[in-house]
Amino acid sequence: MVIARLLTPEEIGIFSVSASLIGIAHTLRDFGIANYLIQEKELTDDKIKSAFTITAIMAWTIASLLFITKDIIADFYNQPELTTIIQILSLNFVILPFSSIKMAILGVT
Incomplete structure (x- = not known):
């Protein structure tokens, strides 16, 4: 309700398009790593480090792709x-790997 009062209908549409794109990117970024960590019976430091590495690579790749293609996306719409x-x-994807592994270990998805 507050956002509807602050933004014009055009601005809400622009935000909705970008939020949808970021939502799809988040789905790709997760790649099932959080579920793996939650279900793993013998969680070792090596497995956690490997999961972090894969998460960081996926997230930073998606952040780079979003950043590089931002002008193309804006032109398309x-x-x-x-x-x-x-x-x-897209900056969210740079920070996200540092918290997503810890949240998965805590059992929060």
């Missing part, structure tokens, strides 16, 4: 504002 929003939201 004919909305230049998408460039800035995707640029900011």
